[in-house]
Amino acid sequence: MSLEQSLYEKIFLESNDKQRVVDIKSGVVAIDYYEDIFSPTVTAKIYVINAGNTIAPEDGTAKQSIYNGLPLRGGERVALKIAANSSTNKPLDFSSANNTLYVSGISDVVTEGQRETFTLNLVSREALTNETARVGKKFKVDSTINTSVSEILSKYLKTTKIGTIDATKNGYGFIGNLRKPFTVLISLASKAVSPETNMAGFLFYQTVDGFQFRSIDKLIMQPSKAEYVYTEINQSQIERNNDFTILNYKTEKNQNLLEKLRLGTYASYRIFYNPLTFEFTNPAKGVFKQQDWAGKSKNLGKALGTSAKLPKISEGSGQGLGDSPTRIITQCLDVGTLDPNVSKKVNADPTDYQSQALMRYNVLFTQTITMTVPLNTNLRAGDIITCKIPKISTERADEYDDEQSGLYMIKELCHHYDTQRSLTSMKLVRDTFGQYGTNTK
Secondary structure, eight states: OTTBOOOEEEEEEEOTTSSOEEEOGGGEEEEEEEEETTOSSOEEEEEEEEOSOOBOOTTOOSOBOHHHHTTOOSOOEEEEEEOOSSTTOOOEEEOBTTBOEEEEEEEEEEEETTEEEEEEEEEEHHHHHHHHOOBOOEEOTTSBHHHHHHHIIIIISOOOOEEEEOOOSOBOOEEOTTBOHHHHHHHHHTTOBOTTTOOBOEEEEEETTEEEEEEHHHHHTSOOOOEEEEOSSOOOTTTSOGGGEEOEEEEEEEOOHHHHHHHTSSEEEEEEEETTTTEEOOGGGOEEEHHHHHTSOTTSOOOSSBOOOOOBSSTTOSOBTTTSOOOEEEEEOOBSSSOGGGTTSBTTOHHHHHHHHHHHHHHTTSEEEEEEEEOOTTOOTTOEEEEEOBOOOSSOSSOBOTTTOEEEEEEEEEEEEESSBEEEEEEEEESSBSSOOOOOO
C-alpha cells in the first residue's frame, strides 16, 4: 500500500569544492518535496539527525559532524533518490548528473552532546542560476510569447529540463532591463493568450518533469488523473484499493464574494492612454463583463464545475453583481517605442488580455480544499483530480455531495516521507461548484 514507508536509495551530500561526499541517508528522519503552480522552482526539505564522527575535515584532524566537517554553508549539491513504495508509484529521482538539488540554506541547527540535528532546505539548480543571470536582450514585437519563454529557459537559465510550453497567439516586444529570468517569465505568463481558447491567463512553474508554461484553460481541459473518495469506514485492502482514499480533508475557502468584487473579477471598467496619439480609448468600449466575454465562443469558459449565480445589486434591482463594473483599471499603452516598422501598433494590447487574465486568476480560487492521501508520486502540480465527498444525510450514507464533489486542480502538493509512512498532501482549487464541469475539449 502507498501509505507504507519508502526506501531511501540514495542521499549524497557533496561539498562546494567537490572534494568530499558524505552519505547521509542513515541519518535522515524525514523528507518533504514540494511543487506549486505559483512557484518557478521545486523545493524540498531534508530533516537530519547526525551522531558526529562522520567526516574528516580538510586539515586532517579527527572526524567531525557533517555541519562543521563538510562544512555546510549553502550551495552544496544533493543527489536524492527515493524508491517507489508500491507498483503504482514512481521513484522520486534527483540523482542524475544534470538533475540534482542544491542547499539554499540550513535551518533549525541544534547541537546536543554528541548529536546534531538540522534541516536542509533545497532548491533546483535553476533557482541559483536565476540569482546570477540577467535578461538584457531586446525581444521583437512579432515574436510569440512562448518562443521568448523557450529562449529564456535555454539561454539564460541554461536548462534542458523543459516540460510543456503551451502555444500563445500573441507576440510581445520587450527589453529585459536586466531583470532576473524568473521575473520575466512570470510577467510573460500574465500577458499570454491561448490560440485554442482565446483565453488569457498562463502559469509558469516547475515540476519533477521540468519547467511548465501552461494555459489555465488547457490545464482545466485535462482528463482527471485520479479519483479519490473520502470515507470514515475502514475498508479491507482485499475489497478495495485504499491508495485512493482521502485520509483527511478541510475546506479552506468557499467563495469570497467581497474580495472578487474589489478585484473586478466579474466586471471591470478599463481606460487606456495612447502616448503616441495623446488620446484615451473609447469609454463606450471600456466595460468588461465576464458573462459577455465568455459567451463569444463555444470554446470559452472551460470550468471544473457549474458557475454559481450572483445575487442582485439591491432588492428589486434588475442588475446582478456581474453587470456593473466593480474596479476601474487605467494604464498607459505600450506603443511606438520598440520597432519603427510597427510603431503605431499597440504592443500586447491590454484590452485583449488584462481583464481576462485578472478574471481567470481570481476565479480559479473560488473553492480551496486541503487534503492528505497515501503517497502518489504520479501526481503533479497543475493536474486535475476527482474528489468524492459524502453527503451529510441521515438517509443515505453512500451518496456524494453534489456541491463539494467533482473536479479539482492541484495548486500545490507535498510528498512526505518518514520512517513509518509516506503521504501526499495537496491544496486543491477550482473555479466553480458541482460535480459536472465543462472541462471537456
